[in-house]
Each structure stands twice: as structure tokens, then as C-alpha cells.
């Protein structure tokens with residue numbers, strides 16, 4: 626009987642706010658668990674993005690709807706290396722709130738991380754459903770960091786984004802870092818990897834970037850401190866005229882970037898979800914923990 630009640634339970638916005646609040650606590654527990662990066666926020670944002678960024682508008686497959694990264698082979702696709710950390714950190718929350726789908730949990734966690742780490746509000750609404758391994762997308766749908774502008778355009782145009790949105794989305798690299806045991810690349814993009822700021826664009830434009838001399842994959846380092854990095858795909862944003870225009874605009878105005886980043890991430894997290902599945906006709910604005 627209890628299981629039946631749970632299955633029929635229709636959660637309210639307040640219920641999702643409770644999940645948000647719980648996620649915020651868990652992201653902050655990194656120090657207790659001796660997770661070096663100070664917060665689980667960045668890796669959780671990467672999970673939300675990789676679960677959404679498999680979308681293909683032509684075939685209307687992929688995206689955040691079915692949370693297929695739980696299954697082989699998607700769980701072991703090269704681009705997803707290291708994301709088990711994020712899935713494992715969120716698993717106890719799924720146990721605590723069993724009525725939430727994995728797709729909703731992962732995208733809500735991305736929203737929570739961005740908001741709690743000082744970023745803009747990301748409009749979000751629930752409605753994703755759990756799917757099956759057969760719905761896994763083929764390998765190769767996520768961007769390859771060693772490539773150039775054509776590749777970046779092909780990948781993001783396939784999801785339905787334009788040049789301005791591509792530049793706005795990649796500014797998420799203000800957060801977190803590369804881990805040599807996950808992607809092969811190494812190091813953070815900014816000096817404040819647990820804060821959402823427009824520093825990524827400022828550094829990209831204003832620092833002198835040189836190829837790092839090492840045995841790892843080709844990446845750039847800043848000539849001044851040698852402690853920051855850029856991926857080849859980040860660097861092309863300054864080498865391509867249409868991309869560079871937006872790098873400049875976002876370096877000049879954090880407000881503009883927050884506005885465009887919020888809109889693009891909100892859309893990214895809804896890719897592949899049929900509109901009729903959404904519970905609300907408009908996305909919600911979830912409260913930050915300091916507003917509760």
C-alpha cells in the first residue's frame with residue numbers, strides 16, 4: 626500500500642525546493658569527504674550538461690529526459706569519465722526523495738550548483754522520466770576538447786544552439802578544473818573555481834596563452850603564472866571572429882553573461898524532454914538557500 630501511495634504521489638514546487646536545499650547541503654559536504662575541489666558543484670554541473678548535451682534535434686534523441694548515463698555503454702563513454710563521482714554523490718538524495726526522476730535530480734542539481742556558487746537564477750521545471758539502456762545515445766555526441774571551431778559548431782548546432790549561445794555556455798568553465806585521471810587534461814581555468822564569475826572570458830582575452838610543455842594532451846597555460854589552463858576548444862573562441870565578439874561582450878559585462886548563460890543553460894537542461902511531460906507551463910525559479 627505504501628509503495629502505491631508513493632508511486633501516485635504528485636510532488637509540489639515546495640517538495641522540489643526541499644530537494645534543492647538537500648542538494649545544496651550535499652554539494653557543500655565536499656570538505657568532510659576530503660574531496661579536493663572544495664565543492665561537488667562543478668562536477669555536478671558537468672553531469673547535468675553531459676546528460677543534456679547528447680541531444681540531436683534532427684532525430685529528436687538524447688538529452689536529459691531518460692538519464693541514460695546510468696547505463697552501459699553511456700556510463701563508460703570517454704567524455705563521461707569521472708562523472709560517477711557526481712552520480713554517486715546524488716544517489717542518497719534519490720533514495721531520500723524516491724519520487725524524483727534521475728533526469729530531474731541531475732538537472733536540478735546543476736541548477737542548484739550554479740545558483741549556490743554565486744551564479745544567476747536558472748529557470749527549471751520537473752517532468753523528465755527515467756528511461757532504459759536501449760535509449761542510450763551513441764558515443765561521440767559530446768564535444769572533443771582537442772578540436773577546433775568547426776567541430777564545436779557541429780556539436781552545438783546539432784543541439785540547436787547558435788554562436789552566441791555556444792560562447793555563453795562554455796563560460797561554465799569558470800567553475801571547476803580538469804583532472805588528468807578523468808579527461809587527461811589538467812588544471813583550473815580561473816583562480817576561483819568554486820565561484821560563477823565572468824573571469825573565464827577576462828582571462829581568455831587578457832592573458833597570454835602558450836602551449837603547455839608536457840606529456841599530456843595539447844592544452845594551453847597562462848604565461849604569467851603557469852597555473853591556469855585553457856582547452857584547445859576554449860582557445861578557439863578567441864581565434865574565430867564570430868565567437869570572439871561574444872567573448873569580448875561577456876568579459877565586459879558579467880550582467881550580460883549571467884542573463885545569456887541563464888537562458889542558454891535553462892534550454893540546455895530541457896533538451897529532449899517533450900513539452901507535454903513538463904508539470905508547469907513555465908519554468909520555476911528555485912530559491913537559493915540564503916533566501917529560505
Ligand code: CCH
Nearest residue numbers: 667668670671674768770794797801802803804807808858
Ligand atoms: Fe566542460 N569540460 N566542456 N563544459 N566542464 C571539462 C570540465 C567541465 C568541454 C570539455 C571539458 C561545457 C563545454 C565543454 C564544465 C561545464 C561545461 C573538462 C575536464 C573537459 C575536458 C573534465 C575533467 O577532467 O574533470 C568541451 C570540449 C566543451 C565544449 O566545447 C559546457 C557547455 C558546460 C556547462 C554548461 C564544468 C563545470 C567542468 C568542471 C568539472 C569539474 O569536475 O571540476
